[in-house]
Amino acid sequence: MHKRRREFKKRARCVLKTHYWLFVMLCLIAGMIGTEFTTSVKLGKDAAVSYAEAENTVNRLTTDNLIGAFYDNLEEFNEGKEAEQRARIDEKKKRYEEESKKNENAVLGRSRGVFSGIVNKAASGEYIVTLAVAVRSLVGSDNIAAWLLIVVSLALIFFVQTFIVDVYQIVMRRMLLEGRCYKRVPLHRVWFLMRVRKWMHAGVTLLLKQALHTVWGLTVIGGVVKYYSYYLVPYIAAENPSIKAADAITLSRQMMDGHKWECFVMELSFWGWRFLGFFTMGIANIFYINPFMAATMAEYYVSLREEAIDRKLPLAEQLNDRYLYEHPEQMVLDAAYEDVREVEEEPPVVIEGLTGVQKFLANTLGITVLHQKEMDALEEEANRKFRVVHDIRAYKGIVYPTRLYPISEVKRNNLLENMNFLRHYSIWSVIMMFFIMSFAGWVWEVSLHFLTKGCFVNRGVLHGPWLPIYGAGSVLILLLLNRLRRKPVAEFIAAVALCGFIEYYTSYFLEIITHGKRWWDYHGYFLNLNGRICAEGLLTFGIGGVVMVYVLAPFLDNLIRRLPMRRLIALCVLLLVLFGADQMWSVRHPNEGKGISKMRTTAVRTYEKEGKVVKQ
Numbered sequence: 001m002h003k004r005r006r007e008f009k010k011r012a013r014c015v016l017k018t019h020y021w022l023f024v025m026l027c028l029i030a031g032m033i034g035t036e037f038t039t040s041v042k043l044g045k046d047a048a049v050s051y052a053e054a055e056n057t058v059n060r061l062t063t064d065n066l067i068g069a070f071y072d073n074l075e076e077f078n079e080g081k082e083a084e085q086r087a088r089i090d091e092k093k094k095r096y097e098e099e100s101k102k103n104e105n106a107v108l109g110r111s112r113g114v115f116s117g118i119v120n121k122a123a124s125g126e127y128i129v130t131l132a133v134a135v136r137s138l139v140g141s142d143n144i145a146a147w148l149l150i151v152v153s154l155a156l157i158f159f160v161q162t163f164i165v166d167v168y169q170i171v172m173r174r175m176l177l178e179g180r181c182y183k184r185v186p187l188h189r190v191w192f193l194m195r196v197r198k199w200m201h202a203g204v205t206l207l208l209k210q211a212l213h214t215v216w217g218l219t220v221i222g223g224v225v226k227y228y229s230y231y232l233v234p235y236i237a238a239e240n241p242s243i244k245a246a247d248a249i250t251l252s253r254q255m256m257d258g259h260k261w262e263c264f265v266m267e268l269s270f271w272g273w274r275f276l277g278f279f280t281m282g283i284a285n286i287f288y289i290n291p292f293m294a295a296t297m298a299e300y301y302v303s304l305r306e307e308a309i310d311r312k313l314p315l316a317e318q319l320n321d322r323y324l325y326e327h328p329e330q331m332v333l334d335a336a337y338e339d340v341r342e343v344e345e346e347p348p349v350v351i352e353g354l355t356g357v358q359k360f361l362a363n364t365l366g367i368t369v370l371h372q373k374e375m376d377a378l379e380e381e382a383n384r385k386f387r388v389v390h391d392i393r394a395y396k397g398i399v400y401p402t403r404l405y406p407i408s409e410v411k412r413n414n415l416l417e418n419m420n421f422l423r424h425y426s427i428w429s430v431i432m433m434f435f436i437m438s439f440a441g442w443v444w445e446v447s448l449h450f451l452t453k454g455c456f457v458n459r460g461v462l463h464g465p466w467l468p469i470y471g472a473g474s475v476l477i478l479l480l481l482n483r484l485r486r487k488p489v490a491e492f493i494a495a496v497a498l499c500g501f502i503e504y505y506t507s508y509f510l511e512i513i514t515h516g517k518r519w520w521d522y523h524g525y526f527l528n529l530n531g532r533i534c535a536e537g538l539l540t541f542g543i544g545g546v547v548m549v550y551v552l553a554p555f556l557d558n559l560i561r562r563l564p565m566r567r568l569i570a571l572c573v574l575l576l577v578l579f580g581a582d583q584m585w586s587v588r589h590p591n592e593g594k595g596i597s598k599m600r601t602t603a604v605r606t607y608e609k610e611g612k613v614v615k616q
Contacts, residue, residue, distance in 0.1 A: 005269055008303070011180075012295035019179040023291035026172045035165050036172075037290045039282070070128055070153065077132045077146055085129050092124035100524055111524035115536045119526050163203040166210070167193065170202050174238040176298040177324055178400045186390065186399060187489065195402075195409040198241035205245040209233045212249065228260040229253045235301040239321045242407055251315040255308045266300060323404050327397050336403045337395040340388050344395065346381070366482040368424050382422040386486060421485055421550050425478070429560045431572040433478070434471040435579070436556060437548070441470025461510060463591050464582045469506055473499050477545040478553055485549060495545030496538050503541070507532040514590060 016023055031037035077085065097120070100110035110116050121127050128149075136145040171190050178185045193199040209230050217223030232252040236243060243251075256263065270293050277285035302325065308316045334341060361367050385392065394401040402409055425433075445459035445467060460467045477495050484491045511518055522528040527535035560568065 004303070005266060008266075008296050008299040009292075011299050012292060015180050015299075016291055016295045018183065019185060020291070022179065022185055023176070023295060024287060026175060027290035027294055028286055030168060030172055031286075031290070033165050033168060035168050037285065039285070070125075072125075077129060077142060082129065082133070085125070089124045089126045089129065093120045093126070096120050096123065107527060107529065109522075109524040109526055109528055113522070113525035113534060113536055115526035115534075116524065162207050163200065166206045167199060167203050169206065169234040170238045170241065172294070173234050173298065173301075176294055177235070177238060177302075179295075180298060180302070181323075181325060181327065182397075182399050184393065184399050188390075189400075192409075193241055196241060196405070196407040197410065198407070201245075202237050202241050205233065205237050205243075205248050208245040209249055225260065228263050229256050231256055231263055232301055232304065235298075235305075236319070239305075239324060240318050240406070243318050247315050247318065251308075251313065251318065254313050254315070255304045259304060263300070266297070270296075320406050323401055328401055328404055332404070333395050333397070333401065336401065337391055340391040340395045343385060343388055344392055362424055364482065365479040366424050367430055367479060368426055379420060379423045383420050386422055389486065421554050423554065423557065425553070425557055428565075428568050428572050429557050430475055430479070431576070432560050432568070433553060433556055434468075434475045435466065435575050436471075437474040438466035438468050438471030441467040444470075458591060461590050461592075462582045462586045464578065466579070466582075468579075469502065473502050473541065474545070474548045474553075476502065478549060481545075481549070488546065488550070491549060492542050492546050495549075496542035499541035499545060500533050500538050503537070504529065504532045514592075517590075517592060 027037050031039075097111040100106060100116075110120055132145055132149060135148055136142055139145055139148065171193065174192055175185050175189055178189065193202050213223065213226050213230060216226040230249060230252050232255055233248050236248045236251055270289070273284075273289045273292070277283075277289050305319055305325075309319060328336075358369065361369075390399065391403070393399040394403065442460060442465050446457065449455075449457050449459060458465075462468070477498060480498065481491055481494050484494055507518065507520065518531075521531045522534035522537065523531035525534040525536065563571075
């Protein structure tokens with residue numbers, strides 16, 4: 001048995017080396033949602049609570065506190081204390097804002113912004129009371145409204161626990177098993193249960209497993225025994241999610257017959273690693289121990305699966321996903337992916353004349369000096385191959401061949417695949433998009449100020465109708481993140497990071513050259529950094545960047561290409577001259593005033609705290 005454990009761990013290390021970051025992420029998510037490895041994220045939660053208590057705000061937002069506040073508010077509402085609740089809610093929100101203003105440099109500000117309003121309303125209980133009032137208006141009774149909300153909340157908790165938290169066990173094991181045999185496991189495989197329309201069925205399978213385990217847990221030793229009897233149910237459902245719940249449990253019990261003690265010792269063999277994780281405050285668990293354990297137990301399941309098939313267990317024929325454990329023969333792939341093979345074997349489109357700087361700009365930034373007709377063929381080829389990129393990788397044996405899965409998958413309807421966004425933009429088209437987005441940003445800022453303040457203000461440091469930070473951010477996302485267009489999630493994350501850097505640097509630079517004036521200030525916003533950037537702003541920029549890359553830029557480029565080249569170049573030159581003149585004039589005479597800029601001061605403020613005068 002010791003030799004078997006060593007062999008499992010040896011193979012697990014090889015797999016983990018190939019898919020390290022994926023396995024780390026899978027286990028970390030499992031710990032965060034509370035399905036497995038929960039002790040690994042306890043350190044982070046404790047640190048968050050400690051930081052919250054230091055700021056005296058976030059500790060009100062822990063899950064336990066919010067759930068407790070939910071039922072407390074419903075109890076008071078049921079007792080007819082709505083007026084007192086409203087007064088207490090207003091007092092709480094006011095106190096949150098005042099606490100935030102005392103420490104305006106706090107990252108978790110609570111006095112300004114959309115996120116701050118959401119957090120304050122959640123912590124104070126306003127959402128709960130508002131929802132209770134709305135339900136009461138429908139049913140006509142405080143008691144019925146309160147009980148209805150309690151029932152709905154319990155049903156929601158049950159649904160989330162059963163069909164999201166628990167089902168994630170199956171999703172994680174599916175990706176672990178695919179990682180054993182294939183070089184890549186795409187992130188979109190987390191939706192494989194939806195693709196085969198078995199998500200709800202998988203939840204029911206685990207629900208039955210949990211119900212039986214709970215019943216056996218009422219006995220002295222039955223809970224421990226059945227824990228190992230049902231140990232393989234998530235693995236079995238990951239391989240064949242269409243298997244009946246009772247069959248999955250029975251098959252797990254049969255496969256674990258004679259192996260319960262072995263599985264116990266297998267888990268026990270990691271206690272040395274667990275001590276290491278304890279002494280490293282959970283860091284070692286997150287970055288090595290948890291993914292190593294998960295990969296090892298996946299190897300253990302594969303061994304028991306092979307044994308079950310050799311023993312010809314009654315239900316072993318339902319372990320029928322052959323290519324989850326071995327690569328298909330090339331002739332099998334040729335037959336299943338014949339259309340993909342034709343696309344892959346097409347000779348690549350080559351554009352003559354692109355050398356040196358032109359080739360670098362086209363390949364790295366996706367721009368050309370002038371749009372060439374040959375580019376259309378290249379872009380069409382790139383988009384056609386992007387639409388079947390997963391099938392091409394499956395045909396090459398890089399990823400799991402979904403066309404060979406025993407359960408037919410629903411064909412994806414990916415809108416991005418139908419957008420011609422893998423294109424090259426001419427430098428003149430890029431210039432036009434810079435000014436279009438700069439003007440759109442100016443319109444947005446002016447309109448927002450008009451709606452909130454009731455007056456027109458020419459927003460921005462320049463005098464013309466443009467905010468170059470919007471245009472520069474859009475163009476930089478389009479060009480610098482050119483190589484990420486095939487990965488929308490990576491594109492979004494990179495757009496958030498890039499826009500955050502641009503906004504922070506621009507704020508810092510403008511404050512220096514204008515001797516302390518600021519054109520925006522996020523102090524008091526929830527999740528802000530030195531008042532220069534904030535979470536809701538970065539989220540907006542990230543979404544806007546994705547929309548720009550996949551929707552706006554292709555749309556605008558199609559319109560710009562309709563313009564005669566001479567007129568397009570003349571228009572770009574004219575706009576550049578006007579913009580340059582505005583820049584030169586604004587260096588000496590910046591656009592400033594009420595609603596545009598503010599002087600940042602470092603005056604010392606004092607307030608009383610526990611009978612002492614504190615400087616801040």
